[in-house]
Amino acid sequence: MNVIEAIGLGKRYGSTWALRGCALAIPAGHVAALVGPNGAGKTTLLNLAVGLTAPTEGMVTVFDGWPAGSPAALDGIAFVAQDAPLYRNLSVADMLHLTRNLNRRFDQGYAEARLGQLGIPMGRRAGNLSGGQQAQLALTLALARRPRLLVLDEPMAMLDPLARHDFMAAVMAAVADGGVSVVLSSHVLAELERVADYLVLITSGSVQVAGEVDDLLACHRVLTGPAAEAGSYAQRLDVVNARRGGAQVHLLVRTNGRSGSAPPGWEEHPVSLEELALAYLREPGAAALPGPSRARAVEPAEVTNWQR
Amino acid sequence: MTIDKEISPADSRVGVAPSDAADADGPASAVPGPASPIEFRLDSGSGVPTYLQLVQQVEHALRLGYLKPGDQLPKVRDVVASLAINPNTVLKAYRELETKGLAAGRPGQGTFIQATLNHVALPELTELRRSLLGWLATADATGLDEDGMVALFTSALRGFRERRGAASGDSESVA
Numbered sequence: 001m002n003v004i005e006a007i008g009l010g011k012r013y014g015s016t017w018a019l020r021g022c023a024l025a026i027p028a029g030h031v032a033a034l035v036g037p038n039g040a041g042k043t044t045l046l047n048l049a050v051g052l053t054a055p056t057e058g059m060v061t062v063f064d065g066w067p068a069g070s071p072a073a074l075d076g077i078a079f080v081a082q083d084a085p086l087y088r089n090l091s092v093a094d095m096l097h098l099t100r101n102l103n104r105r106f107d108q109g110y111a112e113a114r115l116g117q118l119g120i121p122m123g124r125r126a127g128n129l130s131g132g133q134q135a136q137l138a139l140t141l142a143l144a145r146r147p148r149l150l151v152l153d154e155p156m157a158m159l160d161p162l163a164r165h166d167f168m169a170a171v172m173a174a175v176a177d178g179g180v181s182v183v184l185s186s187h188v189l190a191e192l193e194r195v196a197d198y199l200v201l202i203t204s205g206s207v208q209v210a211g212e213v214d215d216l217l218a219c220h221r222v223l224t225g226p227a228a229e230a231g232s233y234a235q236r237l238d239v240v241n242a243r244r245g246g247a248q249v250h251l252l253v254r255t256n257g258r259s260g261s262a263p264p265g266w267e268e269h270p271v272s273l274e275e276l277a278l279a280y281l282r283e284p285g286a287a288a289l290p291g292p293s294r295a296r297a298v299e300p301a302e303v304t305n306w307q308r
Numbered sequence: 309m310t311i312d313k314e315i316s317p318a319d320s321r322v323g324v325a326p327s328d329a330a331d332a333d334g335p336a337s338a339v340p341g342p343a344s345p346i347e348f349r350l351d352s353g354s355g356v357p358t359y360l361q362l363v364q365q366v367e368h369a370l371r372l373g374y375l376k377p378g379d380q381l382p383k384v385r386d387v388v389a390s391l392a393i394n395p396n397t398v399l400k401a402y403r404e405l406e407t408k409g410l411a412a413g414r415p416g417q418g419t420f421i422q423a424t425l426n427h428v429a430l431p432e433l434t435e436l437r438r439s440l441l442g443w444l445a446t447a448d449a450t451g452l453d454e455d456g457m458v459a460l461f462t463s464a465l466r467g468f469r470e471r472r473g474a475a476s477g478d479s480e481s482v483a
Contacts, residue, residue, distance in 0.1 A: 031394050169392035176385040176395040194350070194358055194393045267463060270470065272355070 001028045001064045003149045003181045004049045008058030011044050018044040020205045022058070026183060026198060028148075030212070031175060033196035034185035035277055040202045042185040043082070046153050049183070050079040062149065075104060078142035079151045083158055084135045088127030092137060095126055099141045111144035132163025139167065143174050150174070152184040156191065168195055189274040199273065201280055209280050209288045213273055216288065220276055223251045225266035233263060240286045241279035252279040254288065344382040346374055350391055358393055362401035366410065370425045381411060381419045407476070 002025045009022040019041040026032045034042050047053045048060050051069020059067070066073040086095060092115065100106040115122065118140075120133050129137060135155065142150060150171070156164040172195060174180055186192055199216060201209035209216070220240070223233070227249040230242060238254035252271060262268035271279075280286055346369045348362055356364070369375040384398045402419045405411040412422045447457050 165392050169389050172392055172394060173385055173389040176388045190352070194352070194391070194397070197394050197396050268467070268470070 002026060003028045004060065004062055004183060005064070006045070006048075006058065006060040009045075009048060009055055009060050010057040011041075011048060011053065012056040017056075017205055019048070022206055024200065024207050024210060026181075026200065026210075028181045030198035031172075031182040031184070031196050032198035032200060033192040034183060034200045034202060035187065035189060035192065036202035036208075037281065038187065041205045042187075042202055043153055045202065046079075046151055046183070046185060050074075050077055050151055052079075076148040077151060078145050078147035078149070080138045080142050080153065080155055082154045084138035084155070086126040086134055086138060089125060091123055091125055092120060092129075093122040095137065095141065096122075096144075099144070103145050105146055107144045107146055111140050114140050114143075130163075131158050132160065132166065135159055135163065135167050136170065139170055143180075147180060150180050150182045152182065154185055154187075156186070156188070164191065171195070189277050193273045196273070199277070201277060203281060203284045208284065208286070209277075211288060216276060217271060217273065219254055219256050220271045221253055221255050221262075222269040222271055222275065223253055223262055223266050224269065225249065225251075225263065229263070229265075233266075240288075241283050252276070344380050345369075346382065348382060348387055348391060350393070359397045359401040359404065362387075362398065363404050363408075366401075366405055366421075367425060370410065370421070375421050377421050377424060379421045380417075381405075381421065383418050 004024065004026045006022050006024040009024075010020045011018045022041075022045065024045075034045065036042050044053070048055055049062065049068050051074060054069070062068055062073045063076055087098070090098065096108065096111055096115075100108055112122075115137070118133070118136050120129065120137060126134065126137065135158075139155075152171070155171075156167055159167060168191070171182060171184075175182060184192075184196075197213050199209060199211060199213050200207060223237075225233075225248070227244050227247055230244065230249040230251060233239075233251065234242070237251070238256070239251050240254060241252045243250045252275070280288070346365070348365055350358060350361055354361065366375065366381065381402065384395055384402070387393070387398045388395050402411060402413070405419070406413065410421065410423055410425070411419050413419045444457060447460070452460070
């Protein structure tokens with residue numbers, strides 16, 4: 001099952017396309033990271049997926065075919081927007097009361113137990129909680145709805161390191177408990193490395209890379225060798241990005257599973273998620289997308305050629 | 309996602325037991341009940357994949373005697389809640405330990421140490437050391453300094469590990 005599927009999805013604000021020709025299928029059971037530069041369209045895509053805004057063209061569905069924003073879709077999705085919006089003047093208890101009454105399903109016992117363990121007082125006004133507590137409260141309200149899909153937009157942007165860790169630990173524990181898929185956006189690559197097992201890279205309004213992290217890492221390598229030979233290998237290999245010095249060059253290549261293909265005198269290294277994402281972000285023309293079986297309506301886009 | 313046997317039914321889903329969410333509080337909260345003898349840590353600067361760090365820490369603990377057969381490894385949910393990592397990463401590490409014959413999952417209970425690491429016998433170690441010293445002498449004669457030797461060894465080891473990883477990695481694709 002795909003938790004989010006987009007076909008030819010586009011959103012225009014005024015004369016500017018925030019998202020265009022977006023094709024995507026995020027399978028269930030993953031923690032999917034939506035990564036891209038500021039203004040790439042991450043928030044727009046998430047808002048479309050949760051039904052907060054309507055597409056200008058194309059369509060987006062959730063849970064295999066339910067239109068985003070339809071009652072069935074909304075019932076299964078919990079969304080925590082940027083900076084964890086809460087009613088600042090309501091007490092924690094009132095926030096729970098409100099959320100329970102606005103939703104068909106709400107696990108009051110779970111929410112109270114969890115807030116108790118976090119030491120968040122029920123009588124405190126939401127606006128008087130610390131940033132970390134506000135984020136945890138927003139997360140608790142979301143999880144108490146027992147969603148099948150948890151969508152988090154830049155959930156940790158405002159948090160200090162300890163609060164970030166605790167927040168993400170809580171999300172991961174919810175995943176371990178089973179039944180919930182997670183889609184989260186961030187531009188802090190380093191903190192996604194430990195949590196994401198599915199990567200969606202968005203640049204200037206369209207999807208550039210999508211796939212399981214293990215697959216992506218397995219089919220990319222960094223080859224380091226003499227700069228003079230780089231040109232000849234660049235024609236034979238799928239080079240995503242090259243970083244060169246006077247004598248030495250690092251080529252980030254798509255090996256497509258053929259490992260140990262380093263030419264004599266070249267060294268082959270595995271890539272980290274961060275290295276891989278940076279390489280693609282530096283080369284907006286390159287793409288790594290799943291074939292049509294994984295995401296219908298995605299053309300089997302192959303890596304665009306690199307020649308420079 | 310589906311979490312396999314390593315998470316005991318008591319831990320999962322419905323009716324969150326008080327002890328559960330307490331762990332989500334972070335690394336500071338003590339784990340109640342029978343805890344594992346070891347606690348994992350992560351070195352994000354090491355460049356070693358997270359799952360491999362967990363595997364190596366178990367192996368290390370076995371070599372040093374912190375873990376012995378019959379000991380329970382930390383529960384997946386506890387690891388996840390204290391390190392803030394993806395549960396699949398922990399499952400992958402535990403699968404790897406099972407593949408190596410070092411650990412075994414017990415349905416509904418968790419993953420337990422099954423074997424101890426084969427210790428290399430002393431004569432063999434001595435022999436390995438002798439051949440390494442020979443290699444070092446050759447490298448020295450060639451003009452390689454200590455850092456150069458370390459770099460070369462590390463590079464060769466990485467290549468060796470990678471080839472071995474690629475050979476065994478294919479068989480354990482996610483169910």
